[in-house]
Amino acid sequence: MAGKKKLPLSGNTAIAYAAKAADVDVISAYPITPQTTIVEKLAEFVANGELNAEVIHVESEHSALSAAVGASAAGARVFTASSSQGIALMYEIMFIASSMRLPIVMAMATRALSAPINIWNDHGDFMAASDTGWVMMMAHTNQEAHDDVILAYKIAEHPDVLLPVITAIDGYFMSHTIEPVEPIEREEALKFIPKKVTWRVLDPDNPVTMGPLGTPEWYYEFKRQQHEAMKKAREVFDEATKEFEKTFGRNYEPVEYFMMDDAEYALVAMGSVAGNVKAYIVREARKRGIKLGLIRVKLFRPFPAEEIAEVISNLKAVGVIDRALAFGSSYGGPLYGDTLSAAYIRGIDTPIVNFVAGLGGRPVTFHDIKTMVDATLALDGKTRKDVPKEPYFIGVRE
Amino acid sequence: MSTKPKIPTIWDIPREELFAPGHRMCQGCGAAILMRHITKALGKDAIIVEATGCVEVTTTVYPQTAWKHPWLHIAFENAAAGASGVEAAIKALKRKGVIPKDKKVKVVAIGGDGGTFDIGLQALSGMLERGHNVLYIVYDNEAYMNTGIQRSGATPYKAWTTTTPVGKVWRGEWRPKKDIMGIVLAHRVPYAATVNPAYITDLYMKVRKAVEIEGPTFIHAFSPCTPGWRIDPALTVTVARLAVQTGVWINYEVENGEFRVTTPVSRRKPVRDYLKLQGRFRHLTEEEIAEIQRMVDEEVERINRLVGKTVIGPVVK
Numbered sequence: 121m122a123g124k125k126k127l128p129l130s131g132n133t134a135i136a137y138a139a140k141a142a143d144v145d146v147i148s149a150y151p152i153t154p155q156t157t158i159v160e161k162l163a164e165f166v167a168n169g170e171l172n173a174e175v176i177h178v179e180s181e182h183s184a185l186s187a188a189v190g191a192s193a194a195g196a197r198v199f200t201a202s203s204s205q206g207i208a209l210m211y212e213i214m215f216i217a218s219s220m221r222l223p224i225v226m227a228m229a230t231r232a233l234s235a236p237i238n239i240w241n242d243h244g245d246f247m248a249a250s251d252t253g254w255v256m257m258m259a260h261t262n263q264e265a266h267d268d269v270i271l272a273y274k275i276a277e278h279p280d281v282l283l284p285v286i287t288a289i290d291g292y293f294m295s296h297t298i299e300p301v302e303p304i305e306r307e308e309a310l311k312f313i314p315k316k317v318t319w320r321v322l323d324p325d326n327p328v329t330m331g332p333l334g335t336p337e338w339y340y341e342f343k344r345q346q347h348e349a350m351k352k353a354r355e356v357f358d359e360a361t362k363e364f365e366k367t368f369g370r371n372y373e374p375v376e377y378f379m380m381d382d383a384e385y386a387l388v389a390m391g392s393v394a395g396n397v398k399a400y401i402v403r404e405a406r407k408r409g410i411k412l413g414l415i416r417v418k419l420f421r422p423f424p425a426e427e428i429a430e431v432i433s434n435l436k437a438v439g440v441i442d443r444a445l446a447f448g449s450s451y452g453g454p455l456y457g458d459t460l461s462a463a464y465i466r467g468i469d470t471p472i473v474n475f476v477a478g479l480g481g482r483p484v485t486f487h488d489i490k491t492m493v494d495a496t497l498a499l500d501g502k503t504r505k506d507v508p509k510e511p512y513f514i515g516v517r518e
Numbered sequence: 519m520s521t522k523p524k525i526p527t528i529w530d531i532p533r534e535e536l537f538a539p540g541h542r543m544c545q546g547c548g549a550a551i552l553m554r555h556i557t558k559a560l561g562k563d564a565i566i567v568e569a570t571g572c573v574e575v576t577t578t579v580y581p582q583t584a585w586k587h588p589w590l591h592i593a594f595e596n597a598a599a600g601a602s603g604v605e606a607a608i609k610a611l612k613r614k615g616v617i618p619k620d621k622k623v624k625v626v627a628i629g630g631d632g633g634t635f636d637i638g639l640q641a642l643s644g645m646l647e648r649g650h651n652v653l654y655i656v657y658d659n660e661a662y663m664n665t666g667i668q669r670s671g672a673t674p675y676k677a678w679t680t681t682t683p684v685g686k687v688w689r690g691e692w693r694p695k696k697d698i699m700g701i702v703l704a705h706r707v708p709y710a711a712t713v714n715p716a717y718i719t720d721l722y723m724k725v726r727k728a729v730e731i732e733g734p735t736f737i738h739a740f741s742p743c744t745p746g747w748r749i750d751p752a753l754t755v756t757v758a759r760l761a762v763q764t765g766v767w768i769n770y771e772v773e774n775g776e777f778r779v780t781t782p783v784s785r786r787k788p789v790r791d792y793l794k795l796q797g798r799f800r801h802l803t804e805e806e807i808a809e810i811q812r813m814v815d816e817e818v819e820r821i822n823r824l825v826g827k828t829v830i831g832p833v834v835k
Contacts, residue, residue, distance in 0.1 A: 145610040148603060172614055174606040179644035183599035186641065189592050190567060190603025195617075196610055198603075216592055315616075322565045322588035322604060324623060331591035332578035 129301040131294035134262040135201070135227045135287070136161035137301070138269035140171045141309035142225075145196035148176040148187040152206040153239045154291035155229040159201055181206035185213040185224075192222040193330055195321035197273065200224065203291060204231035207245040211252070217284045218253030219346060220331060223276030223319060224284040225269060226254075229295040230391070232480040240481020241291040243391065243443040246420075247454040249286060253346055255353045256421040258288040260376075260394045262299040264418075265289045267370060270309055274360040279318040280352045292481070293392035304368060312367055354422045374419035375427045379406070383413030385496050388428070388459055389441040390417045393477070393484050397441070400489040412493060417455065425462035432463050438472045439496035441484075442511070445476055452476060452511030471499040474511035488514045526719045526726075532558050541584040542576040546751025548742035548758060549573050549630075549657045551715040556628075556655060556739075557587065559725035563622045565590070565604055569597035569629030569638055572664045572743075573657065595637040598645035601627035601652045609651075624653060624729045630741075631658040631672035635696050646705040646734045653728045653735045656698065659743035667746045671696040674766075675813065676806055677798045679746075684801040694813065702736045703772055709735040711771035711780075715742070716759035720769055720780050727771070740767050748797020760792040765818045765830050777824045785834040789814050 129137065136158050139147070147166070149159040165171040176191075178184045181202050192198045202210060207228065217224055233244040250256065255275055259265040265287065272285035289295055304312075320328055334342055357374060365371045378398050380386065387397050394416040405412040415431060415438075417424070432438050442453020451457040456474040463472060475492045478484040495512055536557035543550040549572060560566075566589045568574045574591050577584035592600045605625040611617040627645070629638055634656040645652060661679045662668040669679040673691045678684050682691040702710050709731045713721040721739070728735035742758050744751045761767035762781055766789060769781035789811045793799040802810070811833070818830045 145614065146603065146606050148606070172610070174610040176602055176606050177648060178599065178602070179640055179647075183596060183602070183641050183644055186592055186596035186599035187603030187606065190590065190600035190605075191607035191610075192603075193590050193600075194565070194604045194607035194611070196607035198607075212593060213596070220592075322590055324563050324565065324588055327586060327588040329578050329583035329585050329589045332580040332583065333575050334580050338580050 124302050126300040126302045128298045129262055129266070129303070130157065130296055130298050131262045131265045131289040132157040132229060132296065133161050134266035134301045134303070135269055135289070136165070137303045138266045139199045140165050141304045141306045142197065142199070142270060142273050142313060143171070143306060143310060143315060144173050144199040146174045146176065146188070146191035146198045147200070148178055148184045148191060148198065149200045149202065150178050150181045150184045150206060152181070152203045154231055154295045155201045155203040155206070155227070157295070158227055158229070162199070181209040182213060185210040185217060188224045189213060189217050189220065189222055192224050193220070193322050195317045197315060198224045201227040201229070203229045204233055204245045207249060208233060211248070214249060214252035214254060219342065221282040221319065221349065222284060223273070223282055225272040225276055226284065226286050227269065228286050228288040229291040230288050231291040238480040241293055242479045242481065246288050247444040247446070250421060250454060253283065253350070254421065255283050255285040255350070256288065257286065257419055258390050259294070259418070260391055260416060262294060262297070263301050263370070264372065265294060266301050266303060267364065267368070267372065270304055270313060271360055271364060271372070273313045275353055275356050277313070277316070277318050278356045281349055281356050282319050283349050283353055288391070290392040308367070312364070350422050357419060372418060374424035376416040376418055377431065378414035378416065380413035380415065380431060382411055384411040384436045385438070386413045386415050386431070386435055387439045387441055387492060387496065388415045388417065388455065390420065390455060391443065393441055393443065396484060396486070397489055400486055400493070404486070404490065405493060410493070410497065423458050423462065425458070428459060429462045429466040429468055432470050432472065433466070433468045435470050437496045437499035437502070438470055439475055439492050440472060441475050441477055441492065443478045445479070456511065469503055471502050471504050471507045473499060473507050475514050476511045477514040482515055484515065526723050528719060531555070531718065531722050534558070536560070536562065536586045538584045538586065540582070542579060543572070544744055544751070546744040546754040548715050548740070548754050549659065551754070552657050552739050552741055555718050555721055556725055559722045560587070560624065560626060560729060562587070564624045564626050564729070567597050567601040567604060567625065567627045569633035570594035571630035571633050572659070573628065573630070575664060594633050596641050597627040597629045597633060597638060598641040598652070598654060601625050601654070602645045602648065602650045605650045605652050625651065627652055627654045629654070629656055630664070631656060631660060632662045632670045635671040635698050643705065646702065646707055646736070650734055651732055653737065655737045655739060657739045657741040659741040659746060660695070661743070661746055663743045663746040672698070675810060676802060678801060679798070689806070690801065699738055705734070707736055708733045709771070709773050710737070712738045712740070712767070712769055714740040714758050714762055714767055714769055716755045716762065717769055717781055724771060724780070746798070748800070749795055753795055757792065757795055760787065760795070763787045764789045764792040765814050766792050768821055768830060770821070779821065779825055779829040782829040784831045786818070786831055788833050788835060
C-alpha cells in the first residue's frame with residue numbers, strides 16, 4: 121500500500137475520482153453550490169473517454185434522483201450528487217429510492233438550507249435526510265471522502281441491504297479544500313466492488329412490476345423490511361470496512377475515537393469540525409492536563425448507538441456539537457437527540473450537553489471549542505438532571 | 519418526408535393481450551381501452567414508466583399487476599425523468615456490452631393530464647429537450663380524476679369539476695384547455711400525434727410509428743372518464759367518436775414538422791351533440807354552447823390552414 125502516488129485533490133474531486141474508479145454507468149445530476157465541481161469533474165472524465173458513462177443533464181434535482189431511480193431500476197450503477205436546496209427538492213424521491221431498495225450512491229456537499237439563502241456549510245441538509253431510509257456517512261478528510269464512495273457501493277449493492285447511500289462532506293471546508301489523496305484505481309476498485317446486478321431489474325424477457333400500490337394490508341410489511349435492511353447495513357458496513365482495510369490499508373469505524381483511551385471528557389462531532397476539535401485536544405486541552413477526547417460519528421444511519429453509549433458510560437461529561445437545529449424538538453440538535461436516546465435507553469447517567477455551532481458557515485473557532493470544553497467540564501460531578509435543558513448557541517449574536 | 523405505411527385494419531392488431539383483465543379501472547374507462555391497445559401496439563419489447571394517476575393505482579394493487587411488460591412507477595411528476603434514466607441505463611449498458619447491442623427495448627412513459635400538462639411538465643420538457651429515445655403517452659381525461667375530478671390545465675372551457683363547480687358566481691372552468699401539443703412541438707420532436715379510443719387502427723398505426731422513430735416521440739390520447747365526465751359507461755366510445763365528429767378532438771400527426779390529419783371529417787356534427795351526453799356540461803346555456811362552437815370552429819379553421827385544404831368540413835345539422 122505504501123508509496124502509492126498521492127494527488128492533491130479537493131473533497132469534491134476526490135469523490136469524482138472514486139465514482140470514476142467505481143465505473144459508474146449513469147450519472148444524473150444538477151448543478152448546485154458547493155457540490156457542482158463533483159459533476160464537472162465527472163463530465164470531464166466522460167468527455168475525455170476516461171469514464172464510459174451516460175451523463176443525464178437533468179433539468180432539476182427532482183429529476184436527477186428520479187432518473188437515478190429509473191437507471192438503477194434498469195440495472196445500471198448510478199451516481200448522483202447534491203447539496204442543500206437540491207436535497208430538499210429531491211426529498212420526495214429520496215423516500216422512494218430507499219423504499220424501492222435501489223442501490224444508488226449520492227455524494228452530498230453539505231450546505232445550509234434557505235431562508236435566508238446561504239451557500240455556506242452546516243448540516244441542515246444532511247440532517248433533513250436522516251429519516252429518508254438512506255444509509256448515511258460523513259467523512260472528515262478528503263481521503264475518507266474518496267474511500268466512502270467505494271464503501272458506499274459495497275454496502276448499497278449487498279443483496280442483504282439494497283439501500284441507497286449518502287456519502288457526505290462539509291461544503292467548502294472539504295469540498296473546496298485540497299488535501300493529499302491516494303486515489304483507488306479502477307481495477308482495484310472493481311475487485312472490491314465487482315459490477316454485479318444484485319437487485320431486480322426492468323427487463324422485457326423477465327417482466328416485473330416495480331412501485332405498485334401498497335394497501336394497508338401490505339404497506340407496513342414493506343416498512344418493516346426496510347428497518348431490517350437498515351440493521352443489515354450495519355453488519356455489512358463492518359464487514360466492508362474490514363475488507364477495505366485488508367485491501368487498501370485504511371481503517372474506518374462507524375465511530376472514530378480520538379485520544380479516548382484515557383479520556384474523562386469527550387466532545388461528539390461530525391464532519392470537518394472534528395478536525396478542529398482534534399487540534400484543540402492536542403494543542404490546548406491535553407497540554408493543560410484535561411483528559412479530553414473526541415467521538416467522531418462517521419456512520420450516522422444506521423446510528424452506532426451501542427458503541428457511542430458504551431464509550432460515554434465511562435466518561436464524566438460529554439458535549440455534543442450540532443451543526444443543525446431541530447426546531448421545536450425536546451433536545452435541540454439532531455446529533456444530540458440520537459446521542460441522548462442511545463445513552464438513555466441503556467441507562468447511562470453521564471451528563472450530556474448540547475452545543476449548536478457553525479450554522480450557515482459561521483466559523484467554529486478555537487475559542488468556541490474552548491467555550492464548549494469549559495461548559496462540558498463544568499458538568500463534572502453532576503448527573504444528567506443538572507444538564508441545561510436548552511442547547512448552548514455557540515458564536516451567535518444574541 | 520413522412521413515411522406512409524400500409525393503413526392497418528382491425529385484423530392487423532395482435533390478438534395477444536399484454537394488459538391483463540381483472541384490474542380496478544372503472545366500467546367504461548377510456549384509459550383502459552387505450553392501455554389495452556397501446557400495449558398491443560408496443561409489443562413485448564418495451565419498458566413502461568408510469569406516472570401516479572388513475573391507471574397506476576388501479577392496475578398495480580400489490581401483489582397483483584395488470585402489466586405483462588416490465589413496469590416502473592416512481593411518483594406523480596417524474597415519469598419522463600424516470601424514463602430518461604431507464605433509457606440512459608440501457609444505452610450505457612449496451613455500450614459496455616452488458617445488454618446485447620441488438621436487443622430491442624423501447625422505453626415508454628405514460629402519464630395522465632395532471633402528470634403531464636401540470637406537475638410533470640418540467641420533467642417532460644427536460645426529456646424532450648435532451649432527446650431521449652422515449653415515447654411519452656398522455657391519457658387525457660381532462661381533470662384530476664384519481665383524486666376525484668379536480669380541474670387540471672387540460673380541463674376544457676366551461677366544464678364542471680369539483681374545484682370549478684357551477685354556482686351563483688362560477689360557471690365551471692373559465693379558462694381554455696392548455697395546448698400541450700403546441701408545447702411539445704416547440705421542442706422540435708421528430709414525431710407527435712393525437713389518438714382517440716374510438717379510432718383503434720389509427721391509434722395502432724401511430725403507436726407503432728412512434729416506437730420505430732428514434733428520439734423523443736409524443737402521443738396525446740383522448741380518454742373519456744365515465745365518473746368524471748358524468749357519462750353513461752356504455753357510451754365511452756360514442757362520446758370519443760363524437761369528439762372527433764364534432765371537431766372537439768382532431769386526430770393528427772406531425773412527423774418531422776409535416777402536419778397530417780389522419781381522421782378527416784367532411785361534415786361536422788354540432789358540438790351540442792358531444793356536450794349533451796356529458797353531465798359535466800349540463801349547466802351550459804344556449805349562449806355558452808354557441809361560444810364553445812365558435813371556439814371549435816376557430817381551431818378547425820387553424821388546422822385546415824395548417825394542412826392547406828379543408829380536411830375538417832363545416833357543421834352540417
